[in-house]
Structure formats: C-alpha cells, structure tokens
Amino acid sequence: MTKDITVGISGAAGMGMQSISFTLAKSFLRAGYNVFVWQDVMSRIRGGNNTSIIRISTSPVNSIKESFDVLVALDLLAIKRNALKVKAGGFLLYDGEKQRAEEPKAGWISVPFEKLAAEAGGDKIMMNSAATGAVLALLGADVSKECDEVIAELFSKKGEAAVTANLRALKAGIAAVTPGISGRFMLAPTLKTNSKNKVLVNGSEALGLGAVSAGLKFYAGYPMSPATSIMEYVAAKSREFGIVMEQAEDEIAAINMAVGAGYGGVRAMTCTSGGGFALMTEGVSLAGMTETPVVIGISQRPGPATGFPTRTEQGDLNMTLFAGHGDFARVILAPSSAADGPVIMGRAFNLAEKYQIPVFVLSDQYFNDSTFSVDLNKVKTEPVDRGKLLLEFSGNYNYKRYDLSDGRVSARLIPGAKDQVVYADSDEHTEEGHITESAEIRLKMLDKRAGKLAELAKVMEQPAYYGSEKPEIVLVSWGSSLGAVTEAVDMLNVSGKSAGALHFTDIWPLPEMKPGFKISSGLKYIGVENNYSGQFADIFEKHTGIKFSKRVLRYDGHPLTAEYIIRGLEG
Amino acid sequence: MTKDITVGISGAAGMGMQSISFTLAKSFLRAGYNVFVWQDVMSRIRGGNNTSIIRISTSPVNSIKESFDVLVALDLLAIKRNALKVKAGGFLLYDGEKQRAEEPKAGWISVPFEKLAAEAGGDKIMMNSAATGAVLALLGADVSKECDEVIAELFSKKGEAAVTANLRALKAGIAAVTPGISGRFMLAPTLKTNSKNKVLVNGSEALGLGAVSAGLKFYAGYPMSPATSIMEYVAAKSREFGIVMEQAEDEIAAINMAVGAGYGGVRAMTCTSGGGFALMTEGVSLAGMTETPVVIGISQRPGPATGFPTRTEQGDLNMTLFAGHGDFARVILAPSSAADGPVIMGRAFNLAEKYQIPVFVLSDQYFNDSTFSVDLNKVKTEPVDRGKLLLEFSGNYNYKRYDLSDGRVSARLIPGAKDQVVYADSDEHTEEGHITESAEIRLKMLDKRAGKLAELAKVMEQPAYYGSEKPEIVLVSWGSSLGAVTEAVDMLNVSGKSAGALHFTDIWPLPEMKPGFKISSGLKYIGVENNYSGQFADIFEKHTGIKFSKRVLRYDGHPLTAEYIIRGLEG
C-alpha cells in the first residue's frame, strides 16, 4: 500500500500533458486524495519537452518529489530526458510502437497509446485518455467512477461522441496494463467524503479570484509569464463582476493606469514578472509620492533579463523592496499556497487603501502554475476595509489631500465630490497637493510617507511556525516554499533530528518577532530560499540580529523540494 | 583678517546670479584663493528665488556654510527668504531704490545697482557687474586685476563696448561701498602663484570630461536634472572627439542604445537621475545578463517620483544596488569632488570592460551643480584598460561569447570580425550565446555572472581616512559629502574631540576594510548621509558587522554641511 505517489507526464509542448494531469488530479481529488501538480515547461509553444508532475497523497501535499513512481513518456525526448528520474521499482509507460529508439529497460512498459486511441474510434489526441487509463491501472485505487465523470465534463462541449470515444480510450488504457503489473502501487484507500469542500485551483487562479473577491474594479497589465494567467482570469470575469480590464501597451502604461484608477477611487491592480516590474519602478515611486493605493502582483521567474522564462525563482525580493527612487512605505506579501489567495489579496487591498501605499504580492512560477488541493473549510477571508475613504466632503473647495493634522494617513476624497477638488502630485507638495519648494514641508511630508512603515510593522502578521516545540534547527523560509519546507521538517523529525520551520508570508515590513517555539542554546537557523544569494535571509538577519549558520539556496530554475533541502543541510 | 568668507547671491531665476558668482569665483581663484560654489535653486526658469553660494577661503574648501557673511539680494523675495541667513556683523547688499518694502536693518547696505548699471551706459543686466564690484569692495582683497580679466573674457564675445561698460559698472559698484565699510572683511592675502594649475570646474563637467578622457565613444541620454549638463558637455565635445551623442526618446531607449553600443564594441554611457534610472532598470539587468560593459551615471535628487527636482539627496543608493531583476555583479562608484572626475570615470570604464558588467557612477545635485577649485597637480588619472577585448579571432565561426573555460570573464570579440559571429543573449544561454533550457548551464552561467563580485571586491579601493590617528568618533560617509565631513572633523578636533572621517568613493562591492586609524575601545561610529534612512550605513553595517551609535541624516533637499553634522552629533 502506498500513501504518496508521484506521476510524471512528459512530452512535447502541444501533446496534451496538462489534460492528462488535470484528469488524473481531479479524479483523485474527488476520490478523497490530496493532489498537487507542477508544470515543468520549456519556453516553447510546440515541441521541446514539458513535464506535468502530479503528486497524489493521503496527507496534504504542497510540493513535488524529484523522482517519479510512474512516468508517462509521450515521445522519445521525454524518455531521454526523464527516464533516469524514474525510481527503482517504478514504471515508465511509453508507446513502444512509436518510440523505438532505445532498448527498453526494466520497468518500461509499452502501451500502444496511439493504436488504442485509433481503436477507440478517436483521433490521435485521444491517446491522452489511453495514457490516463494506463496510469490509473498502475495506481490501483478505484477512481474509475470519478475519472469517467471528469472525462465526461472535460469533453462534453465537444459532444457526446467525443465523450464516449475518450471513455473507450480510457478503458482500453486501463486494460492494456497486464494484470501482474496493474495495481502494483495499490494506493492506500481514502474516504470519498474527504473530497467534500475540496477544490483544485492553481496559484494564478487563486490570486485572480482573491482579487476579484476583494473588490477589484480596475486591472491593467501586459502579458508576461508566469503572470499572464492572472490577467486572463480577471479578463474572463470582468463582465460578470463589472471590472474594467485592459491590456496595456507596456508595463509602464499598466502601472500608471492602475495608479490613475487608484487615485480615481477604485481598487486597482496590475501583475507582471521581474522584467516587466523593472519597468514599473518609476510608477511605484509615483504611488509612494502621491499616496495612492495600488496592488502590484509580481510573479517571479529566474532573471536577469529574459532569463529562464518558464522556470521558477524567488529572486526579485530585493528589487521589490527597493524599487523606485526615494523613501516611502510599502508592504510585501507572499502567498504560501493557493488557499492563501483570498486572504492575501483581501489584505493587500485593505492595506493599500488603509495606508494609501503600494502593496506587493510576490509569487513565482512554482506558485502560479502549480495546482493545489484547497480545503474550502480552511480558506480564510478578509472583510473589505477601505480606510479613510470619502465620497463627499463638506465645505467649499476646502479639502486637502495631504492634510497633516490627522497622523500619517490623510482622508482620501474621491474626485467628483461636489464643490471639492482633489489634487494629487508627484512633486513634493503642500497639504493641498500643490508643488512646493519648502524644505520644511518636505521634511514633514517625507516623515508622513515613510513613517507609515513603523505603523505597518505593528499590524503585520507573525510567521507561521511548524514542527518541533523545542527544535535544534529552524528553517526560515517565505512564500511558495512552505510545502517543501514543512515536508523537509517532517522528514527531519522522523529521522530523529528535532526541526521546525518559521515561514513568512508577511515579508515587509517584518513584524516584531514572537518565535512560536522554545529557543534553546545551540539552536541553529537555516535560511531556505529559491534564489542565488538568500535575499530574505539578509532581511531576516538585519531585522532580528540572528545569523544563519547556513543558507540552502536553489537557483537552477527548479523549485525547492524536501529532498533538495535535506541534501543541502547535509552538504 | 578673514580666512573664509561666504557670499550669497540671491534673486529670481533669470536675473544672472550665476554670472556674478562665476565672476567672483574665478577672480578669487586666479588671485590664489580656494573657492567653492553651490547653486540653491528652485524648479523655475524665471522668477522664484535662487541663490548662488560662494565660499572663498585660504585653505581648500569643498562644502558650503549655512550662513552668509555677505548677501547680495537682487529682489525683494531674495531679501525675504535670505536676510536671516546673514551672520551678525555681516552685510546685505540690495538696491534700496528698487526694493523698498522693508525697513533696512543693521548691516543692510543699499547700493543702487540698477542706477549704476544705467550710468555705466549699459542695460539693466549690467547691474550684475555693479553687484560684483560691491562684493569685491567688502571683501577688501586685491583681486581687481583678476576681476577685470574675467569680465573681459566673459563679455568679449559681446564686443568691446560691452566689456568696457561692464568694467565701468564694476568700478562703480566698488566705489559705491562707503570707505568705512569697504574692506570690512579684509580677506587674508594669498599668493597669486597658488592659482597656478588651479581650475574651476563643476561636477557635471568633471564627469563629462572624465568620460571623454576615458575614451567615451557613444552617449545616449534623456534630459533630467541634475544629469542633463553631463549630456550637454558630451554633446558639445562630440564633434571634436568623434563621439556619437544622441538624445533618446526616453531613458529606456537610452540604456538600450548604450548597451547595444557596448555590445558593438565601444565605450558607452548614459546618465540620468533617479526617476529616469527607475526606467532603466530592466536595461541594467540586460547588461548583467549579456555581460555587456556599460557606464551609467546617476545624479541623485530627492524623490520619490518627481520629488524635489532641483535639490539634493543621496537617496538612490539602494535602488542602484538592487536595480534589475536577478543576481549579477555590478560596481558603484561615487565621486567626492570634481577632482575625482577623471579617475572615477577612467576606473568606471575600465571596470566595466574588464569585468563586462554595468558600472554606476553615483553623484547628486550638490556634486553636479557645485563648482570646485581643482588643483591640476593633484588630479589622478587612470590609463585605459579594455580587458579581454578582441578585434579578431582565429578559426572559422568557432568563437564563443560566453566561453566558460577561462574564469568568469570570457574574451569579448567585437562583431564584424572576419569569419566569426558574436551572439549575445538576454535569455539564459549556452557558451555560444544561444537560448538554453538546461538547468546545469544555468547554474554555471549564474555563478559566472554573479561570482564576478567576489573578484571585484579584491580590486576595490580602500576608503580614505581623514583626521585623528586615534579617534574617539569616526564619521562614515560617501560620495559628495567629503567636503562637509572633513570640515566637521576639523571642527571637532579643534574643539578637543578626537575625530576622523572614513570616506568611501568605492561603494559596491565594498573592499575588505583596512581602517587607516587605530581602533580604540569605546570608539564610536557615526553614519553621515544625505538621505532619510541611512542607506549606506545599512550596507556598511552588514559588511563590517560594526553598528553605528548614531546616524546623522539630512533629507530636506539641502546638502550636508559641517554645521549640520556637528548639530546632529550633539542633538
């Protein structure tokens, strides 16, 4: 009986690996399992080699394993690049009638996907359903009912015939695996009721729907992987929820549109990746100076420049922290899993409006393109709080946008209020919002804007602590690596090493730290990050005075995994 | 006898304060004095209130005083805004016939500038020469010969008549100050021979000529104060020295043009200020990824956004350090005075080409717009070293731009070499410069690019140390504040407090520190910076592990002065 299985589906872009992984993931989710899917893709539209990695487990999972129990190789390149990742005792499923280049090794099982598809009466693309069936057979678990449903839903828009043919191909795939091998992994059973209130959602969707449910009304963006899918989510929902969504001519336009809309009085957002964000930095400074709320999503990918466009990295933290010239307050949040989407986006918009600042939501390709099982009962939400927002102001043209009389955040009147005008200004300005040359006002206004940071530090949330109550080592991590880090902690604790993880989603400003575990002498802190230099580790060290005894860093474009972290601790 | 005098010339933009200060500065320089001039200006073309502040001293000066011995107030607003800055015992020169609003106070001397100009037979603008004369009279020093020469040179292009009339106005101005007051300050005499080999040059000119003398061949830029004057310097020299200089449509174009020219094989530069630089950050990342040498001048002014456009601040260090997504090596240099221009620019271009990286030259409005006395005998220079630059490469299409076989810097072949092609690529790339999807190559290339930083740290220069051998307090500063900081140190040492200044022009990476003074117990370090948060102080603390006991910060748009620093130490 196996409790945790990893299946890789590999082939050339355009072959439909994602539809196989989607079908498998959804079927197992509905059958009561936890699933997690990551896309390991090249920057190609067709060809090359992409792999969907699905993990199926009886316990919650939010990370991948580095090797596969089962690999479905849809073409020769898939075999070449991935065969060695199949564990000893694992299986490689391939179409021996089509991919004849190599002598099959132990565990290689030829299933004539194409032939089965043809026999099922469909065209070549149905080989995906045959492949899905073959995987099901190996995993033994009884999910065929769920799988039939998923396939029926998936192909229903293509008509009844497509559904029937795909179901035939699925069955043929199941049958094609010989009995001795079939069910080899025999996944431990779960209760179907586990699946109640569980959904399968990827990081981009989670951020997109988080924003929509937080009252997003204006989105402008420019396509850039891995952020494009957030924009496409918002675009698809724009009519239903009365959102203005416009593809800008470039990222500079996008941020300036969003800041204009924020001044205009609506919740506005733009999302991009590092290279696009680099172009937005002047606009960030504009939001800082004009005290305009705006939410900026940065979905990181490895740089510099065009970099490794379809891979993952947490390498843009420093840039986010210091983007834009001059000093002003900002907030950086980094979601840990798709379940965080609503609460992170809700908080982002609330903080942006309450403090009248730019707020950043920092994710990465691993987060955006991964599919998470989300338990709806555990999804936290955040009620809308628009701060000192006014629609009217009494008196006659006497409103002051940058009134200094009530702390660091002035009441924010929305333009269009009768007998009032609202001046926002990118120059140093008076309380009225007019250009000033006064050093005295400059000092006050800078203290107002930058001083919000200290106030924010009081409302930022504590890091989550996971693991041993009295740890010998504490892994310190942030954002999307939560799944890998907690898994590493479990492995360490199982192996007798007392470990814990201190994981941050509130990145900047850091709150005053209340550790959540007992500090013992000899306790070692380890920074764990998906980047070259340990950018968060630097911030953490400066903030806490704690020095890391080691940094486990990964920067080859792949996400952190529990195995990588353990290797890193040993090495 | 006075050894150090400060004269303010104040009036509305367009009134010609700079021509008065220029005449005075040049005259005193030629007479053997040290002079320093700073422009305190509003963001206006006409009107408002600007002040040229000239300091004249028998010892070297590179900073200003906060109050004036003499103020020339050319209009009412000048009196209003500056009268209180005149020291007790000092004088305010004004044209009582024109500026009648207030009751004159003690030390206010009315000189009928306009009438004198008219009588001298010139138009109103000649009142500047009359004002110059009045100042000369007060200062007592015999510089009239020098002054006559300077005026003759200045007006020679306007013809003989203009020269004569201005000289007449000058004399009238001298004569207009009554004998008892005339010569009141009696500047201590100096030797005219002191002026040999001394020149008067402002920061922008120093950077411009530094670049030209380092072999600059391509400049692209977009106007932005206070960097525009560097571009205008290069433009003026472009024909003579065969430089391509083009005004770009925006800063993004400017940096990409410069990077293109750097790839193309010539020494290329662009300069801007913080807001323009924010737009260049993606281009910086491009230089990092493609390993293209480029020099980027950032002349800082107070932000965020449009900010305080004509004032000064050292607030863009963090942004410069972290500009651009992804990790790669960069160098930041910050000149201390105009005398540094040639050596800083020479080193900037050498480092850029030897390490094939972007190099930043970080100055500020105070530096760029100030006029320094430069002793030519003390000007350091740097011979051109282009690193591993090749014009030809033997073999047949076998050159690899990112060859990994010879350390972190590959030989850089210039395109156009017979039977070779040169691929530079903004994606992660192979040794040949083609797009790659390999994690293994990614690791090697990132180590190559980012690893240059450790090599650079070995060649960066030590900070300059100035002051007591066994200090109780050490002021730590960088860039343009050298003059103010060393003056503060002198004042402290005179007052019995043993002090020193550790001053950095090599900002990043920081060299391994060899302090240059004896470290005693109880020694206090004080960070001194022209910004809100102490950006360099953070870097220094992280690098050295030393904690500052205090930070003296200024961020009201005005430059650091010795007085401000002393006040800050006390406060």
Next chain:
Amino acid sequence: MVLASAYNSTDDNAWCPGCGNFGVLRALKQALVSLNLEPWQVLMVSGIGQAAKIPHYLKVNCFNGLHGRSMPAAFGAKMANHKMTVIAAGGDGDAYAEGGNHFVHAMRRNPDITYLVHDNQIYGLTKGQASPTTGLGTLTGTTPFGSVDIPESPLAVAVAMDCSFVARGFAGDLEHLSKIIGAAVKHRGFSLVDILQPCVTFNKVNTYQWYKERVYNLDEDAAYDPKDRTKAFTKALEWGDRIPTGIIYKHERPVFEDSIFKPADKSLSRQPLNPPAPLELLRKYA
C-alpha cells in the same frame, strides 16, 4: 452659470512672463466656462514639464503624475470616473517623446478624453533641449551642431491612428483656441489638440511672430471637410509658410467606455464594491 472666477487658483504661477502657456490657460478656462462645467466636475491629468503644471493654475481635480505618463493615468482615472470630464495636458516632450507610446495607444482605445499638448518645440523645464517637434538644424543644448532627427508631425500620426478628433491651436489666438478646446471636450472620444505655444525663453525660432506670420484658421474654410482622412493627412502635414489651425480631422468611432458601461451606470468609483464571496468563486473548481 459658472463664472470664470470659479476656476481661479491661488497657487503661485511658475511660468516665465510672456510664456505661451498663459494663453492656453486662459483659453482652457474660457472653454470650461462656456461648457458650463463646475470645477469639481473636471478632472485633469498631467505629466511633468512647464506645460504639465497647468492644472495647478486652475481649480480642478488633478492628478499631476510622471513625465510622459499622463495618458495611462488619465485612462485609469477616467475608467473610475467615466461621468467626469477628463482632460490631459503636457508638453511636446511629455507627449511625443517620453509618452510617445501611450499617445499612440490612447488613440487606439478612443476613451472620451481630451489631450492638450502645449507644443513649444523645445524642452522648457529642463532648459532647452530638442523635442520630437524641434525643427531640423535647430541649435539646442543637446544638438549644438543642429538637430538631425526630422520633426514628428503629431497630427499626421494622429490621422494615421484614426484618432477621432485631431486639431491644432495657437496660444496666441485666445478665441480660436478656446473654441477648439471646447469642441474637443464636447467631442465624444479621444481628442488631440496640439497647441503652438511660444516658449519665450528657450525657443528663439518659433516665436509668437513666427507663428503669427504662418497660422491660418482652417475652421473658416467651409470647403474643408474634416471627415476626409486622406485630405486630413495632407492638411496635417502642411507646415511651412502656412500652418493650419483648427479641426483637421474628426469622426465618430466607438468610445472605449461604451464597451463597458451602460448609459445609466454611475461612475465606478461611486458604485458599491459588492464583490463576490471567495468561496463562491472557488467552488467552481470542485
């Protein structure tokens, strides 16, 4: 009835005496008054430059953003407040150099925004460098041997982009300019008004006199049909002894907002948020 004085600003004016910007300011005020708009109903967005200071010198809602970025900021502000009158303003460098890309794409979108470009053919605020409309051979701080890049004809580009309202004004002709601005604001869709605006300090070539000798009022030519795109293109390129002012090109085209808002809709900024619950959105992924 709105009085001109309602628009008076107390902010200190930073323009040079005699600057053409004063003419634009006066014409704009007059146009707003003639349209009977109250200050609070008007929202101006500007970039950075001498021209871009104009919203400070009238009393209107104002977002004074970054150099070159008035177009996108105006678009965002308009989408949040589509019932307001949105006017953007800036100089020729702001509009056609730093903001060149936004200018082109604003015309593709055709939001109901009026864009006043104070075209002095020079960079004023930064003290006299070449702009995209600076004449060939002109000596400036950055072109000490004469400008070699041919000047852009913004009007021709606008016609090429099928901009729905394309006009040229002259700051020295208050009455005509104010009429043009009024027509531009009234026009539904994106309106470009390129305004010849003498910079008395830095542009010694294109002076009041220079313009006065050349401009003529195209609107008085009854034979001219501003709907004809090809003719408009030729007219837009007319620049020399004779320079047309008035409406060069004008036609109706779908307006961006109309693809989103219904006529009865309040401005977005004044609608309640009413966002869907996260669980409602998440449940679709079961």
Next chain:
Amino acid sequence: MVLASAYNSTDDNAWCPGCGNFGVLRALKQALVSLNLEPWQVLMVSGIGQAAKIPHYLKVNCFNGLHGRSMPAAFGAKMANHKMTVIAAGGDGDAYAEGGNHFVHAMRRNPDITYLVHDNQIYGLTKGQASPTTGLGTLTGTTPFGSVDIPESPLAVAVAMDCSFVARGFAGDLEHLSKIIGAAVKHRGFSLVDILQPCVTFNKVNTYQWYKERVYNLDEDAAYDPKDRTKAFTKALEWGDRIPTGIIYKHERPVFEDSIFKPADKSLSRQPLNPPAPLELLRKYA
C-alpha cells in the same frame, strides 16, 4: 559567392511546425545570399517573442536583447559598427506595443537599419493575447469578449513619420518577400518591412488561406509610384478584401550616420580610442 548553407545555424528551432516564421527565415537567408553578404558582415538585433528568435536560426552576429527594445539596441550597435549590415527583427507586440515609442523615433533618426516585423497579429510566445494589430472583435486570452481597441496600421504610421522605406511582405510568398527584404537592406536609411506571418497555433483568423485570398503584389503595378506620400498613405490603409504587399513608400532622406561619419571612416569599434588627456580638457577651466 556566398552559399545559403553558410548561413545555416546548428541551434535547435523552437517554432511550431508550419509557422509563418519559417518563411521569413528562408526569405531572409535568400536575400542575404543574393546580396552576397558573409555571415560575419551581418549584425542582427532582436527583441523577445517567437519572431525575435530568428537570429539564432541563421548564423549572423546577434544581439538578442529585451522585449520591445530592438530598435535602440540596434541603433547603438549600428553606431559602433556603421559599416556593418544591421537588421532588426521582432514580432508585432515587440515592435508596436512594448517597442512602440522606439519604432516611431527610429524613423525620425533614419539610421541605415532594416526592421523586419513578423506581424502575426497576436502574441505568440505568451500564448495568444491581443497585439496592436489584432483585428477588432477578435477573441483572445485578454479579450475574451472581443478586442475593442482598433488595430494600428504600422504602415500608415510609418508613412506619417516619413519613414524612408515602407513595405509589406507575406511569409507565404517566399520569392516576393525575399526581394522585398533585399530591397530594404539595400536601401540606405531606415526600412520597415511589416511581414504578414501566419501563427498557426494562436491566430485562427489570419491564416495562410486568409492572407492568400487577399494579398496582391503592388510591385507589379507599374502605375504605382511609391514616392507619392499621400498615395502611399491611402495604400498603407488598404486592408480588407485586398491587401497590398510590396514597397508602399520609398524616398531618399539624409541618413543619421552621415551626420557623423565620413565615407572613409572605419567603424567606431575598430578605430583606436585616442582619448584626450584629462588635463588637456581641464585646463580650459583655468
């Protein structure tokens, strides 16, 4: 005599089978061969996108820079190497959206650079979003209810900017395209070749078939005079049942480099630096 094989690249091609980019690649190779240029004499600069990968698939000098920034990088590289043949390439998003401002200003400068824009009316590399040339009403990832921004006519803008060589090619007509590219490279000054390039994966509207039914060869029309700017403007706007390919507008204009280099000058990158001594420059400030 240069052989086509001299241009063969060993780099793995990442385009989809059947993509119009292959036609552009073949036509470009053929044009370079017909001009008898050796690979080392050619310098290509590209942006980011599917189209922008083209320099990797021939053997030439190549600066593959940032999305939208091929124009300025090409300008810098050309100034350093004005004796080389410089060709820039990229997609419609690269050229007209992210790079829109540089496109306009490159035409003002008129350097001797050829710009090949692979215009598939879609964003290919990012998987199918609208581009500035996407037709009205088209459904894409970012316009799920149909595109509402009117498509730009890059050719009309080029004529409005007085670009010295403006042409349209079609990736499905190798011979004609190769001739157009050859003429563009030979032309001294800035040459724009907008190339209709079917994206077989994401653009299901503007297919080979769609283009084939519409394109015609303008170069065969002896009556057409590509020097007439007004006619060129009208021709540039022709888009519907009939779409002209060939040289739309062409004239001689001063070339940027000629304002700087003498005919005998070597490329700057191959001249000795010979900088003046700093003291020589400083002494002027005595």
